[in-house]
Amino acid sequence: MTALSTFPPACLAPAASETIARDVRLGEMVFNSPALLGRQAEKMGLSCGSCHRNGRGNRDFQFEAISGAPGTADVTSGLFSADRADNQFNPVPIPDLATKDGRDQVDRTDRAALAVFVRGLIEQEFSGAPPPDEVFEPLLTYLQHIDGRAEGCFSAEPVKVGWRRDWAEAQFAGRQIGMAGSENAAAFYRRTARLALGRIYARYNGVGQDDIRAGLIDLSRAIEAGAVWPDKTASLEAGMAAAESVSLYNPDTLGAALDLAAREK
Ligand code: HEC
Structure with a gap:
């Protein structure tokens, strides 16, 4: 129920300029858009932000055929794509991208590495079409600004849906x-x-x-x-x-x- 009625507070580092701030806002929209992840995800209303709510985690995430325990997801399930399907049900916890644990797999300060990782997610994991640059680049900028050191973000109140x-x-x-x-x-x-x-x-x-x-x-x-x-x-x-x-x-x-x-x- 909480997941349907609140969002965890966003943790965003301040942007260095107005142009960058605009890109962070645009990237946030892209992150929350099911249009990014292909037809199957679109039909289900699934976006990056469904799992990483406000760029954070989702302890309540539960979705038939993708979740095990609440808050976990199998991102190699084959439901969205044949590419990375491993035919095994192996759900893992959804990382909170603002925490240290949410920086295990990819170094987000390395923009080129991040681009490869995110392209892989969109195109192979979810069978989305390659996004246009003007959509993809702000998404990377947004991901680079998700930061748990942003003032007070872990103690802030959840945001109402x-x-x-x-x-x-x-x-x-x-x-x-x-x-x-x-x-x-x-x-x-x-x-x-x-x-x-x-x-x-x-x-x-x-x-x-x-x-x-x-x-x-x-x-x-x-x-x-x-x-x-x-x-x-x-x-x-x-x-x-x-x-x-x-x-x-x-x-x-x-x-x-x-x-x-x-x-x-
Ligand atoms: C169905 C739920 C789900 C969706 C949708 C999803 N993710 Fe994730 N994400 C996960 C899970 C689970 C992991 C951890 C995978 C693992 O540990 O193998 C993860 C890992 C990550 C990581 C790595 C964190 C680290 O430790 O370095 C990043 C970055 C990320 N996701 C960004 C995204 C972006 C961007 C999108 C949209 C293009 C997206 N995710 C869509 C569930 C999801």
Whole structure:
């Protein structure tokens, strides 16, 4: 339940310039986008950030066919890719990338080594397409800034999951569309924006939330049809804010819905 309603606080080292800060933010979006990891992951809504939540770990991670004990994952399962499949079920704990244990396998200060490691993950582990440079490079920059020495990060409160986080993700990706340097990159931002809108849609599934769902669908279709993020979203935002407490973003509502689903099984 905690994993569905909170995120561990992000641990990010300060960026040395505004350009770098922008890349860290863009890389964070890429890290949290299921569009990076291929069709199978996209269908399941799985991103790097599903396992490494906010760049950290995920003690509650549980996914049929990939997890053993909660918080573990088998990243060579063959579910996502035939390339690295070892036909053995060998889940290991998901490392918190901000801790020392999360620096065992690859030296993230070595950007070239990190690039090889991350390309391997995306293309072999998950059968994602090679990402365009303008998407891939910021991802590396973000990974290089995840740092447990960032002030107070281990003692900070968990961050609540809310519509605003998914909305900010959709909006940020939507605005990138117009600035994309290639059609490939534009397509990546479009998918990222639409997947984030889809996450919001899934959480507003209650009575009286039809207008919100219709608004999200209109927006998603407009983006698919080539629009960049529109300016007039104030009434949709007001609707989501007003209904958040009765949506599945509210842990109590979500808990009740999950209980009901379990009982109906
Ligand atoms: C299904 C869960 C899952 C997903 C999705 C995932 N990882 Fe991981 N990640 C793991 C696990 C488990 C390990 C540890 C693997 C091991 O020990 O063999 C790991 C290891 C790593 C490491 C090495 C940490 C170290 O000790 O040096 C990095 C960096 C990393 N992942 C980044 C990413 C990035 C970037 C993505 C997206 C492209 C991603 N991960 C997607 C579960 C996941």
